[in-house]
Amino acid sequence: MFFNQISTLKKSIIIASVFLVIVALSGYWVYYITFHRPVKFKHEKKCTIYxxxxxxxxELDSMLNRCFKLENNLAFExxxxxxxxxxxxKPGRYVFERSISANDLVNTFKYGRQxxxxxxxxxxxxxxELAGKLGNQMMFDSIDIQRELSDNEVIESFGFNKETFPAMFIPNKYQxxxxxxxxAFLKRMKREYDKFWNQELVEKAKMLNLTPIEVSxxxxxxxxxxxxASEMPTIAGVYLNRLKANMPLQADPTVVFATGKFSVRRVTKKMLAVESPYNTYKNTGLPPGPICIPSIQSINSVLNPQKHEYLFFCASVKMDGTHVFAKTLRQHNANAEKYRKLLNKKRIYK
Structure with missing residues (x-):
């Protein structure tokens, strides 16, 4: 009798244990289906929702249903x-490239996990150009960013003026x-500018008697x-030599910038005569601000110039983008005359 009771008790415990395991597994299965089972893509295995x-x-529900098989998906609902x-x-750009659970899908939009x-x-x-590029990639319109880029109060709040403001934008890849x-984007650019111009680079600029803005x-x-690229440090060295000698830079690109004639293939005497603080044929020293947003490569070329005695350079008759350099005006005039003759021969007058 006693042993029969023990046997019955063991059976009850086993049955109860099996029952609890089944309940636990069932609960886990419901939990998995609800929170972790991947939602299937409808067509492509990549989807972007704005x-x-x-x-x-x-509208969001419609976009979700175009991306995922959510019909009769009770877990998601x-x-x-x-x-x-x-x-x-939350607003945002959401890209889905791999499977995601219903719970994570909901949380992505609820918490704005862009x-x-x-x-x-x-x-x-x-x-x-920067405004146009951003306008094509960001939620805001190019006009919105242009408004900020031309606002003097905004510009001055970052420590620049209208002419020097382009120096704040260091070309790179940013997330x-x-x-x-x-x-928010402008503040990010200022943080990147401050990060780029670390103490080492600031000291390099000082050694050249330049500020970071002047380097730009x-x-x-x-x-x-x-x-x-291989010529950039040499060209930087020429201009630094001219600055030290208090000679006008006589840089053709500054004249092109001053006249706004960006499509010319030859700088004319008439262009050289234009009155502008950017005309480095008429003014000694640097122009008021950058004539473009320079690449990091160009900035590094100025900070690490080639040391030489060249004071002049002009385009090579090879017309391959390279230049010939000279230490004296006589040498330079001879080089320049060869190039002028080549342009005349090719009937390139402007």
Whole structure:
């Protein structure tokens, strides 16, 4: 009798244990289905959704259904309802490239877990080009950023003036968010500028008797003088030699900038006579600001110039973008005459 009772008790414990295991597994299965089972893509295994502040829940729901198989997906519906996604989703750019659970999908929009954008720019002609580039990638319009870029109060708040402001933008690749405001982007650029101009680079500039802004101004001229990277330090050295000798830079790109005739293939005497603080044929020293947004390569060329005695250079008759350098005006005039004859022969007069 006693042993029968023990046997019955053991059976009860085993049955209860099995029952609890089944309940636990069932609970885990429900939990997994609800929170972790991947939601399937509808067509392509990549989907990008843009949500603006004006996007309605119906529009977001429609975009989600175009990306994912959400029809009759009770898990997504219940979680979205429980977390009040209809009234709490955030604007942003959301890119989905791999499977995601219903719970994570809801949380992505509820907490604004955006996918960053890579904004990449190298040398640019001016800030308007930068505004156009940003307007194509960001939520704000190019006009919005142009407004900030031309606002004197904004410019002065960053420690620049209208002429020197392009120096604040260091070309590179930056991760930003689609919803960043123009001011947020400008503040980011100022932080990157301060990070770039570390103590070591500031000291290098001082050794050249230049400020960081002046380095950028000279780098912008080097940038426009040559696209041959190996020549940039040599050209930077020529201009630094001329500055030390208190000679006008006589840089053709500054004349092109001053006249606004960016498509010319030959700088004319009439262009050289233009009255402008940017005309380095008429003014000694550096122009008031950069004539473009110079690349890091150009900036480094100025900070690490080639040491030599050249004071002059002109385009090579090879017409391959390279230059010939000279120490004396006599040598330079001979080189320049060869190039002028070549332009005349090719009937390039302007």
């Amino acid at each position: 949500v603006t502040p004006e996007t309605s829940w119906e 219940r979680i979205a309802k429980y977390k009040n996604l209809e009234k709490s989703f 996918t960053p954008i890579n904004v990449v720019f190298n040398s640019l002609n001016n800030l308007n 930003v968010y689609w919803t960043d405001t123009p001011m 101004i000279l780098a912008s001229i080097v940038e426009k003088e040559s696209f041959v």
